[in-house]
Amino acid sequence: MRRIVLLVVLFVAACAPRPAPTPKPVATAPASSGPHDHRTINDMTTNELIQHFGKPRLQIVEGDGTKLQFKGPNCFLDVYLYPPPGGSGAPRATHIEARNLQGSDVSAQSCASAIEAH
Numbered sequence: 001m002r003r004i005v006l007l008v009v010l011f012v013a014a015c016a017p018r019p020a021p022t023p024k025p026v027a028t029a030p031a032s033s034g035p036h037d038h039r040t041i042n043d044m045t046t047n048e049l050i051q052h053f054g055k056p057r058l059q060i061v062e063g064d065g066t067k068l069q070f071k072g073p074n075c076f077l078d079v080y081l082y083p084p085p086g087g088s089g090a091p092r093a094t095h096i097e098a099r100n101l102q103g104s105d106v107s108a109q110s111c112a113s114a115i116e117a118h
Contacts, residue, residue: 041079041112045090049079053115066091072114075100
């Protein structure tokens with residue numbers, strides 16, 4: 001049910017006249033092979049995320065938004081990317097969600113760490 005709601009929200013957002021996401025400023029770090037604080041995943045580009053986590057399990061494009069889903073041994077990490085305000089530049093991660101294989105919410109940090117260790 002949650003996935004359906006999320007897809008409906010993304011579809012409706014794609015129909016809206018140019019939504020302007022306003023991500024909160026967060027500390028960023030370049031992609032690395034070490035453990036990653038999930039707060040620094042925000043603002044990463046698609047290429048940086050793929051370099052860090054590997055090939056995504058899913059890549060869904062809806063309007064200006066893109067969802068990348070990475071799978072760990074016991075969780076899914078969903079990263080949502082949108083173009084920067086003004087529309088110029090590569091889309092960047094603005095929202096992160098994580099859940100276990102049964103669909104319950106889990107810590108994005110622990111899920112990201114599990115994917116990195118895998």
